[in-house]
Amino acid sequence: MSTTTPVSALIPRQPAFAAGAPAVGPGFRLSRLEVLNWGTFHRTIWAFDVDGHSALLTGGVGTGKSTLVDAMTTLLLPASKIAYNKAAGAEVKERNLRSYVLGYHRSERVEATNSTRPVGLRGSSSHSVILGVFTNYTLGIHITLAQVFWVPDANTGQPDRFYVTADEPMSIATHFTDFGTDINDLRQRLRRGKATIHTSYPPYAKALRRGLGIPSDQALDLFHQTVSMKAVGSLDEFVRERMLEPFNAKAEVDKIVAHFNALTASHDEVVRAKAMIAALGPIVEACDSCDGIQREIDTLQSRRDILPVFFAQHRERILRRRDKQLRTRIQELVEHQRRRKAEQQRLREMADTLQRRIDGAGGEKLLRLDVSIENLGRERDQRRQRAATYEGWLEKAGLKPVTDALSFHERSEQITEARTRDAQQDQRAREELDRLAVERHNNTEESGVIRREITSLQNQRSSIPSHLLDLRHSLAAAVGISADELPFAGELMQVRDDEAAWAGAAERVLRGFALSLLVPEAHYTQVSAWVNGRHLGLRLVYYKVPAHTPAVELPQDRDLLLGKLEIRDDSWGRDWLAAQLRSRADYLCAADMDAFTR
Structure with missing residues (x-):
């Protein structure tokens, strides 16, 4: 696990809230700068605590002062504007982002090509982090800016990176280490920690300026010019070129003149429009009067057009009321008819009762019983004959005889299944017979064609x-x-x-x-x-x-x-x-x- 090591060259200063210490000014100020695997700051996390005050960073040549300045520059500016190691007076392209991420610290000679190549402290399996915490001590709010770098190929290509912004203080040891070997796991951990991930500089710069209250890119350009400045030739020119917004006086004067001419032309158009309005006033009044008459005509016309609809609605209401009366009368007649039928049925039943009473007084009842017994006897014989026939068919079919209602239902189901199977077999046999008939017809036709062809070949010399x-x-x-x-x-x-x-x-x-x-x-x-x-x-x-x-x-x-x-x-x-x-x-x-x- 990485540990946090302070930069030893930091001159001690008074704590931010120590008794008698001067108060920190308004606005956002640098609270802490941390780097991991940046340049020759290898493996260990190096922290530069400022706590909103001014600080002096000293040390010998090659101790890493410009490395930390370049880290701060990388944290704030786009890659296209950064000139690394400028604070040490280095030549252009002496250092670049790849040299800082891989930790180039010396060169070695390649005997095969008789050339030199840089030697790095790290390879493609490690990652580098730059982190800065900015604090507004007056309002008590914090902004954290961070960038994470890694090299997919240690031999060629520039490092990949993503940008991080957060509204709370963060540290490399807590938030950017012990995440595994996949850089995507670090992204997911940061998102779960409510940090915002940016894949390119423009959205990161927008969040940076909005969080720190920087109105435009000119302030960052001024920071880039002054962070490694060693001498100022002319203070007036520096202020005019670096600190003041550009102003084109001729363009502004031309704009004022054009605006004045536009106002003059507008005044002339207003005067001409008023004269036209005064001249066209009577015409407008006549047109308004004409429009009023036309609106009255349209109203009367619309009323006349609506008259058929009005009368149709009135007729519809009358017919609906008449229909309701007729339906009520129909219901009354139906009910009256129902009562008449009920009365008729009651009278018929009474007549039947009287007829039965009359028959009961004589031998008519015995006669009816004899007729009923004879009919039931014939029905019994028919049923016995049908039962015997049914038992005979069951025996031929190899089925058990019927002894009760349950066995009768079982035999009925078996007979239904047998009929279904026989119908299916009969259908298949019919289909096979049709197929054979079609084949026979086709074979007959083919035989006729072949016979005619043979006869033709026998009667001619050619084929x-x-x-x-x-x-x-x-x-x-x-x-x-x-x-x-x-x-x-x-x-x-x-x-x-x-x-x-x-x-x-x-x-x-x-x-x-x-x-x-x-x-x-x-x-x-x-x-x-x-x-x-x-x-x-x-x-x-x-x-x-x-x-x-x-x-x-x-x-x-x-x-x-x-x-x-x-x-x-x-x-x-x-x-x-x-x-x-x-x-x-x-x-x-x-x-x-x-x-x-x-």
Whole structure:
């Protein structure tokens, strides 16, 4: 755990509240400055207690006076304005924030590069803290400012930092140590302690100026200029440039003149407006009178427009009252009808009673009993027959007989479940039967198509599908020409007899082109019109063959697919077909995998 060590070079002074001591002036004054791992102040917490009074910090060269001054400067000013070690008269960039955080204290020579590099007291695993407590002794309030630094990479880059402000006194030993190894744990502890965390200088500077009552950045700039000042050449120039706000007299005079001209123009506009108002007064009065008449007209018009609504409302009230009277009369009639029905029912019951009394005096009662006994006997026999039938079905189904109402309900549930299972099985069987019927229908259709295709192949020399041949016959008949004048490309070419082994490969490569219809140029317009004028239901590719085509011969190289093909000499589109094959069948044939690999 770190300990707090006072700076030994601090000259003793009177305590702030000692008897007879001068009172501390108003405003915020430095109460205590603390540093941890700042420059050569390593590991131990160093405290510089001022307690609001003036103090003198002395010591030899290199004892850390400028280090504490730079700590105070870092605490108050942005990084872009700080010139470190300026109080000791050092050159620019002799020290920087990285050197203070890592604790550079000497240099060592690198033999490999014949250069020097600084040696630090600390690495990336430590953190540095600067803390200052400012107190207004008149009001008894405190402001704490602190900054925490750490270096993610000890070899390159500037340190990371965050800023802390609080409205109560804080110390490094209490609030900034013993938090673990993660800097985020320190952030969370400070937030729980009601401190405010800032990630950049602008919000921190705003809180700093608001807390210390600093009206502008000029005061901090003046502090930066005077904190390490050694001599003043001209006091007037120093006060004018450093302490007084800049004032542009010419701009202010121009502003006054422009304001006077604006006031003059405004006065002229007011005078002109008054004259216009005086001239337009009668017109305004006439307009007001006209507006009043128009408002009266609008009022009368609105009243006239409302008259239908008024009468409709009055009629609605009358009809509502009449409806209420009619509903009351209806209720009275309904009640009267109900009483009449009740009286009628009472009279009927009285008549029935009298009839029963009359029947009771004779043998009518015995006759009714005989009829009832006969009916009940027939119902008993029917129920026994149904029970016997039910027991027979239970026995066939392998179920126990019914002995009481509970067993009857159990058998009913079992029968319901069995019916459900049978219905499901019947449904599945019907679905399977439908599926098989569909498959049978599809197989029948496919068999018919295959039979027609076989018959077509037996009746022709080529392997052109029958549906394309039928389409060609229809097309030729519509155009009025012979089907032979519209050949398919596959009918005009074939694999040489001595190259029959390559027939399958050639057919797979050229199948799409072989099924293409060749149309002479003279008939192309009629063919195109017939094809485009109807839905064919299949894919038909056809090409226009010019009447005159330059002579083209197929190569005789048997290693090429072209050399394995031959075209009918009597075909009218031989040269056009040869030219097409030169681009479509220009493949090298490999007889085995070794040839294919080469």
